Amino acid sequence: MVLSSYDFVIAGGGTAGLVLARRLSEDANQSVLVVEAGSDQSDNLQAKIPAFYSTLLGGEADWNFASTAQPNLVGRTIQLNQGKGLGGSSIINAQVFAPPTQAIIDSWASLGNDGWNWDSLRDFYDKSYTYPLVPNPKQNNSDQGPIQTSFPLATHPIRKAWAETFERLGYRKADDLWSNGSVGAFSSLASVDPTTWERSQAANCYYDPIKHHENIHVLCNATVEKILFREGSTEAIGLQYHHDSITKSVTARKEVIIAAGALQSPKILELSGIGNRDTLAQHGIDVIKDLPGVGEGLQDHLGVDLGFETEGMETKDAIIRQDPEAVQQAMAEYTTNRTGILTASGILTYAYMPVHTLLSHDGHQRFRTLLEENRPNGGDLEGREHAGALALYGVAEKALLDPAMPSGAYLSFLGQYPIESDPETAERTLKLLPGKHLVLLGMLSHPTSRGSVHIQSSDVFDAPVIDPNYLSNPVDIEVFAEHMLYMQSLASSSPLSELLKQPPKPSHSISHLADLEGAKEYVRVRAVSMWHPAGTCAMLPQEIGGVVDSRLKVYGVKNLRVADSSIVPVLPPGNLQSTVYAVAERAAWLIKSEYGLKSDNI
Structure with a gap:
């Protein structure tokens, strides 16, 4: 009562x-x-x-x-x-x-x-x-909080291939995920109970x-x-x-x-x-x-996918296609043994990354100029709004210019993203693909663009008007496109490349990024909210x-x-x-x- x-x-x-x-x-x-x-x-x-x-x-x-x-996402909602x-x-x-x-x-x-x-x-x-109660002397296990975490599908080959690929590239994160280190790759921790294998x-x-x-x-x-x-x-x-x-x-x-x-x-x-x-x-x-x-x-974080055909490893593709036999088999394995593909969302690996091109002198200077040219303009904003925008922009600027700080996050997903995007109209249609796929997803970690959410009426049952104002600052699309090009190169980097069909074949026809401008167009057509x-x-x-x-x-x-x-x-x-x-x-x-x-x- x-x-x-x-x-x-x-x-x-x-x-x-x-x-x-x-x-x-x-x-x-x-x-x-x-x-x-x-x-x-x-x-x-x-x-x-x-x-x-x-x-x-x-x-x-x-x-x-x-x-x-969203005008900077070709008018898409x-x-x-x-x-x-x-x-x-x-x-x-x-x-x-x-x-x-x-x-x-x-x-x-x-x-x-x-x-x-x-x-x-x-x-x-x-x-x-x-x-998770696994041997790890660098991780503090003394605190026992309510949320139970685990590493689902702990022996899946993507975990090892991801770690070794980034290690060869010089971006392997410390074993303690909560340490001071800011950039590098790691296995993704999940809010999944390691005893029941439920959320x-x-x-x-x-x-x-x-x-x-x-x-x-x-x-x-x-x-x-x-x-x-x-x-x-x-x-x-x-x-x-x-x-x-x-x-x-x-x-x-x-x-x-x-x-x-x-x-x-x-x-x-x-x-x-x-x-x-x-x-x-x-x-x-x-x-x-x-x-x-x-x-x-x-x-908000925007994310963009790059899918590649893969073979020889377990993915969620059959579940995504709702193949009756595959779903029945996966459910039987899960309900009987609490094992198998249903124990995981499909996201097993992660990486926090800087803008790779900043490592060169010319690249660093180019981004400094870009940031200066797109600093919030006091002429367009009122005093309080301008002061706040400058303060937040300063934080993002510091992150973008420091190669030891991430401006993007990369993750892998075991299965296709079954949405086809028309490169001309940006119309999006469901297209279930045959075979197995591995998605590499890039996320813009520190957007400089800011939006708003306000009531549309005095009626509590009316949804708010939400305008994230995505990519309104040109800095964001530049940074995002650089990350997408670098992430695309991962598909050709060993040993991650060995999990893919060779030569790497994109799951969707428009997802081959030829240059920076092509990557920008792909971001505008393909980006979605990471919620x-x-x-x-x-x-x-x-x-x-x-x-x-x-x-x-x-x-x-x-x-x-x-x-x-x-x-x-x-x-x-x-x-x-x-x-x-x-x-x-x-x-x-x-x-x-x-x-x-x-x-x-x-």
């Missing part, structure tokens, strides 16, 4: 929201309510079996958002899959549990966020997960063990409508939500915490009267706090567009915090999952410290 009042009320039962609920409820004297728009997917086999993550996309467990038409259900995106992602880099986390502090550096945040990464996610790892506790309630299929405020003030006192076709409300005795993700948290703030006053006035919403940074600063939106309620000083301070409190509003990917000021170079867990763990620690609540020591 949902009560009328709790100590803490959390909007969003996703990755961050359930971490907060778990940690805050550890003090038995505190009561916690989580309001989640989606349903409980705990019995959904598609959410449990690692290889089936893509079958959830576009379904009940996905918000199924899409961007506005881009699918932005985000989890809708208990556990949020942790129930639909590809289970990649990638480390950040020390330099990028330290940049958070350099932007004005005291206490948010690598030395302080590292412990919260460790607190969230358990490293390990926020709902089954953080919430399930404590869901019987009397001081925590989770309400599913309930849509938050707005934050409630004490009359005539900016003090948050609760939430209004829609459940069972009825509008209801709940009071928070201590705090309201927004944890709805980078595409939904700014929406809740704006619907509640917190945001740019012009945006609010446009939709007839009374202003509680004029905060222009809400919904601005959207950043890592962040930065729309940025943790930054208010004078440069911040929405929350270093304690994650919303500027000018009492008893209100935001704690999810929306506060991330600069994306880490790879997948966002591990960082969202760390942010939520630290947010819980900050709250418990402030109220003197029972807390595990860190």
